[in-house]
Amino acid sequence: MSEKPLIEIRGMRKWFPIKEGMLSSVRSYVRAVDGVDLVINRGETLGVVGESGCGKTTLGRVLMGLIPITDGSVTYSGSDIRDIPNKEIRRKMQIVFQDPGGSMNPRISVRSIVGEPLQVNGISEGVELTRKVEELLESVGLKAEHMTRFPHEFSGGQKQRIALARALSLDPEFILLDEPTSALDVSVQAQVLNLLEQIQKERGLTFVFISHDLAVVRHISDRIAVMYLGKIVELADSDEIYRNPLHAYTKALISAIPSPDPDARSDQPPVEGDVPSPVDPPPGCAFGHRLQHPDWEKSTKMDLSLKEVSPGHWVQPCPCCTDEFDEDRDLPDWVRGE
Secondary structure: OOOOOOEEEEEEEEEEEEEEEEOOOOEEEEEEEEEEEEEEOOOEEEEEOOOOOOOHHHHHHHHOOOOOOOOOEEEEEOOHHHHOOOOHHHHHHHEEOOOOOOOOOOOOOOOHHHHHHHHHOOOOOOOHHHHHHHHHHOOOOHHHHHHHHHHHOHHHHHHHHHHHHHHHHOOOOOOEEEEEOOOHHHHHHHHHHHHHHHHHHHHHHHHEEEOOOOHHHHHHOOEEEEEEEOOOOOOEEEEHHHHHOOHHHHHHHHHHOOOOOOOOOOOOOOOOOOOOOOOOOOOHHHHHHOOOOHHHHHHOOOOOEEEEOOOEEEEEEOOOEOOOOOOOOOOOHHHHOO
């Protein structure tokens, strides 16, 4: 893996304005992503997990340049993504959506769906286009005969393979996978995940895999970033996250993974309370506020930027959500930021 990262995110914020009145004056903002720092290395799969509404998809779409950034920066191979021509960045970065059928025109054939990027970019036409589409379909486990069919003739897993073939058509370096298996049966999920791993090895691709399913993310990811209310609260290697979760929110997500043993019981109690509104998030640690932790007010006066507690393991230094906080109310040096 190259030492120079493929993508660097610094201080990313995406706030959506809430307007009202005849003059459409801005009343407030939805803080979908609220200060994210992240590095994505070449050739790795970075998993991004969290509850619905935590900002995962918004993070991905800002990263892809599909929606403008409010503050901060995203650099791709050392260049600000806003300075890279749209046509160039589209050839380097592709996306596979959660609902593959919804991203396809139901009135055109698979040949047109997969081949459209090649035509738009002037890469192939006619017989050559047909040959390339055949190769792409075969690379994702489909057959050449599928080219003449339409999206409604395929199962969910097959549609996701078609979407992946289209994403691969321009030979990108990076693919954003936005919950690509959440709508699929478990057996089909395994097939798609194995296919993704195979294609990544063959082509040297970099993936960001967005999901709320930690069991799936563990299977495919090299590193995992845990998001809560627009912020990353923990980041570490996949095995480290599951073996040694430090943040209370990470522990809650892992404890919610269904066990194949019907008699198994989690030691972690279910999380109570509601997710705070991203329109008016509480100061300090949002998860500590949700838990009504007695030490939450201390977090409002702290710098909650991620701290590296062990090599490659970063966590939000919150006294009410980490095991590093002891009962004597003495904060360790890394929580204080010393």
